[in-house]
Amino acid sequence: MRLSHFEKLRPVCPVCRLNGRDAPLVLSVVEAEAHGDVASGILGCQACGSEFPIIDGMPIIVPEVRRFVQDNLFYLLARSDLTPAVESLLGDAAGPGSGLESIRQHVSSYAWDHWGDQDPVAFPPVPGGGVPGAVSRNLTQALDMLDDGLPDGPVLDIGCAAGRTVVDAAERLGRDVLGIDLSVPLARTGRQAVVGGQVDYGLRRIGLVYDRRTYPLSHGAEGRGDVWLCDALALPFTSGTFALAIGMNVVDCMRDPRAGLTEISRVLVDEGSAVLSVPFDWAGQVTPVEAWLGGHSQRSTHAGSPEAILDLLLSEGPLAAGSLRRTGSVGEAPWHVRLHDRSCMYYSAYLVVARKTVG
Secondary structure, three states, X not given: OEHHHHHHHOOEOHHHHHOOOOOEEEEEEEEEEEOOEEEEEEEEEOOOOOEEEEEOOEEEXXXXXXXXXXXXXXXXXXXXXXXXXXXXXXXXXXXOOOHHHHHHHHHHXXXXXXXXXXXXXXXXXXXXXXOOOHHHHHXXXXXXXXXXXXXXXXXXXXXXXXXXXXXXXHHHHOOOEEEEEOXXXXXXXXXXXXXXXXXXXXXXXXXXXXXEEEEEXXXXXXXXXXXXXXXXXXXXXXXXXXXXXXEEOOHHHOOOHHHXXXXXXXXXXXXXXXXXXXXXXXOOOOOOHHHOOOOOOOOOOOOXXXXXXXXXHOOOXXXXXOOEEEEEEEEEEEEEEEEEOOEEEEEEEEEEEEEEOOO
């Protein structure tokens, strides 16, 4: 955890925040720190006594820390020093559907798209002509849709995954950017890229066969980026903290998208903006069907159209998600997910820009 980000953003206790109080967190224990970066320690709330661990440089600032740790213990304790041969053997032994395989497949897809363009070793052509950098191109198109001028303040990148959008936003806007995610493996990969300047992951070739990819990165974030583990539905920040919120393909990964948009609205400064891309690729195990933005209830007036429902959430009316209001035209951006050498999924992401209105 960069001390500079902690001091500037002044995170608050998410437990107290849910109870309507803004109680600042303090750095109560530092066990490993170097060059202004805390690798291991504890954040504490003096108001309610809650404690939040810092692991591998990532503070875990969520309302239910105990449950989060229990649910993610395998990922939190996963080793990062396995040699390629041993990791390959363990992967074969664990087999498909295992926790290890889930990590490797997930990280492979995201790390390849986020950082594959800097891989010094060529990889086979991807089916359909897919190339790395879809999320980066997605963000560029979304930022191009912003009206001129943003208020002063930092940037929040929600669902930052392997970290490319944190770096891209920091480079383009020249501001401090905080990336947050709830996936421990992806956040760890993202922080290694953003703060450590390198990637180290297994690129899936086929089946359970992975090729270890380790190489340094070249980017100009220059200390402006960091990655924390936080919940978008319970952001540990006071109202009006950020000038811009980025959400690339994350709204349809929230338990409650409307609540997530409302929370984004809360932490934005007046006239702050949000840029969002949504492929509307819902998963029932993540988002209950009744919370989906479209894709069901075709008998309603919106006929199950996700675009129409998102527009209602970002417009005046009873469904408005806080003070976020859509501005300008919408866009579409291609987005693809590489699964292995012979498989790639393609999406069309819906791009929208919203601004927090005043009054």
